[in-house]
Amino acid sequence: MLNRIHKNTVADGFLTLMSLYFYYTFGASFLIVLVISICVNYLLSFIMTRSKENTLKALKVIGVLFNLGLLFYFKYLGFFVDNINAVIGSNFSVKEIIMPIGISFFTFGQISFIVDRANGEAEHYPFLQYVLYTVYFPKLIQGPIAFHKEMIDQFRDEGKRTFDADNFAKGLKSFIIGLSKKVILADTLARMANYGFEQAYYLDTLTVIAVMLAYTFQIYLDFSGYCDMANGVSLMLGIELPVNFNSPYKASTAKELWQRWHMTLSRFFIKYVYIPLGGSRKGKRRTIINVLIVFVLSGLWHGAGWTYICWGLMQGLLVVWDDLGIVGVDDGLGKKKKYLFRENPLLTVPRAVGNAFTFFMFVVSLVFFRSEDLAHAFGMFKRAFFWTYPGFLTRTAGKLEMAENYVLRQVFTRLGIGSADTVLMITMIFYIALGAFVMTRKNTQEIIKEERYGKKEVAFYAILFILSFISLSNVSTFIYFKF
Template sequence: MLFNSFIFLFAFLPITWCMFRVAVKYRYLDLALWILLLASLVFYSYWNPPYILLIVASIIFNFTLVNQFDRYPAKAKTLLWIGMLVNLAPITYFKYYNFFIHNINDAFHTSFIKPELFLPLGISFFTFQQISYLLDYYRGITTKPRFLYYALVVCFFPHLIAGPILIYRDIIPQLKDLRTYGISWRNICIGLGLISLGLFKKVVIADSISPWVGEVFNNNEPLKFWDAWIGALSYTYQIYFDFSGYSDMAIGLGKLFNVSLPVNFNSPYKSTSIIDFWRRWHITLSRFLREYVYIALGGNRGTELRRYVNVFTTMLLGGLWHGAGWNFIVWGGAHGLIICINHLWRKVNQRLGIPIFKPLAWLMTFTSVIFCWVMFRAQSFTQGWEFIKVMTGLQTAELGVLPLKRLACIAFLTIACLTLPENWEWTNFNNKKETKVKLAICFVLIIISVLFISENPSEFLYFQF
């Protein structure tokens, strides 16, 4: 089920919210949470019902395993490794099996058959989330919750498909807090505001740009210089507004139920360094990679070279997390390399004291991000490399016609990204007058957005990861 569909907006969401509120009104708090849990499972199974067995089995396995940590403390480390391997097995099969088989066939000229596999929605998110819980419990950072709390944190529909990646210690205290079950008109206003703004970003902006991207990346004709640049820039803003819109809607949906989900997006195109970019883009993924991969590899411990190797390896794995393809691995590796260069420059510049011209730093960062997005969007490493060669002049290509209208639109979006606040900041209503004005704007935007929703709405881009 998609956030940008009629059935979600006008059936699933209002019915779920009303059932939740009725249960709370009569003080059946556990029933209210069970309603959210069952509704979340319905939400997940709407796409492909059989895969609900996978997520349910995953929840039961991990919750049961944690009980064994307490029962057999001497074997806790062994149980942890077993848990991590069992969690990684489904994602390895569904997401990477065909990638491995394809590369084995190419390398050894074999002909192993690749089965037709469909990636279960959200498998990367709920798998890594549960791995983080196992690690936190093993380290004594978090406590063992009730099964209902645990299952709901995994399945809560606002974040289930594409994040944010939750840390249990951030959410479970909210489920235990009685204030979560009261009526908060402020949270309702914030939630509806974020939902309307996020929906506008997705269906009006991102989906309108999508055809421009497809014309270039799905075209088998020789690539032209201006087409390559417009295609790259268009995708740069398509994924920005698509993921930003999803993140806004996820936080807004949580607010409707008085649950504060972590901010996952903070104007990343304002960044003046690639380090800052990753502190702003997919914030919860960056947190996961830092706390559970980078630190596990050694983090800042050891030599300077070792630190750079850890950074590069972490980003390489982050690229592989996004997709089973060499273009994703190269995308992650490129970001890792640029981050290492960024750290090295900061260290050198501490001694040299060279003044940093912020507009130039922004331009260098943004250009790097654009080229990396080309590899991310490309259907293969080869296609991505062809794009980059044409864009940089390494390969001679026709200039083509510069589409001025599209360029003007891209320029407008650039200004908007650099000047406007994030929606979660804008909807921090301070007084009644401001709230009324902003809600009126949101009402207009959601009416416009509804007019743009089609009978077959497009998926959010991060659904495929």
């Protein structure tokens, strides 16, 4: 409405204040940290406008150290002190520090701005535009990690300030799809995954596999659902967020998976860590080391714990394996891929084989990602790969029960199938349907491009929204909030 009467600055101010209020609802102290972070980074940017080249380098270092120091204090200080105590036998202690929500996202966004500013790739934006870029509420608490130019250029675009019914419809559709992924599917799978990891000591082999799959699909739908919701609500406002999630379980290699999963985090590490370290320009061994450094840091970004470091290292080793070119994947398009140590792979397998192997290894790596500590993770591995039976399979699968499968349960009962077998069969059907859906069907970005708004489709999305709204009473926190 403010844009319609050409009060553009007031409109930006309104959106900024509402975004700050949105963040304030998570905690007043969190808002103070966010405001301090914004003011310090903007002050550094202002000083850069009057600085010479040698001073710019010093200011860049100060800016990066400030942002990393803020992140370290709130996210990693306890982990660091615990490890110091374990190594030298000391008894240092720190009081419990509550991490501001979304700090990893807005900190990385501001690091990218400060580095680009010092390198001459960013201007000193007006204060209101910079604050709006940082606090824009769809991306503030869980990403994507948007770069300054791709957001501020849109805020400056007069065409974006005109209401667009088509964008609003696309945004609404994306939001409803994302909400349903989260509250109907991801939160249902969470009940099974949480129960399984809590009862890890009692699980048998089949139950561990079922629990690992539950978490694999849960984190996919949880993060994908948030991305769809953030993109959707932003599209309603006429702003396009960078794509952050692109059907990663369709990937046929680990390298391709990370070109599809949390894409803005990957590009941040490539631009600000991998390339400054030398990228692939300083020899093969250095390239491998650089890749592993990036993935270890990616693991640490997700959480302060050795489990996250192991997860990141495992993903890094899988990407290095892809680069070695020992086994190549035929993408069916005849494109020749580049490998690190050889021109052509020793063995080429069909894309379906690559899909299956990549998915399997990602499932295995998520045991590290989800486990409380390394002992817990290795306990899960032991039960998964060394056969044990019987266990908690029926009881664990029962956690997957949802109102939407009531009819299916009644059909199996009428056929004389026992309740335990019914639970297992429904779980198997659910997994197969879910796997087929995420690995073969169009993703949300592809769906909203179709621009179909027939009566049946409108009715379908209306029903889907109502079902999602009803399910909100059982909603759990987004997984990526804690990162």
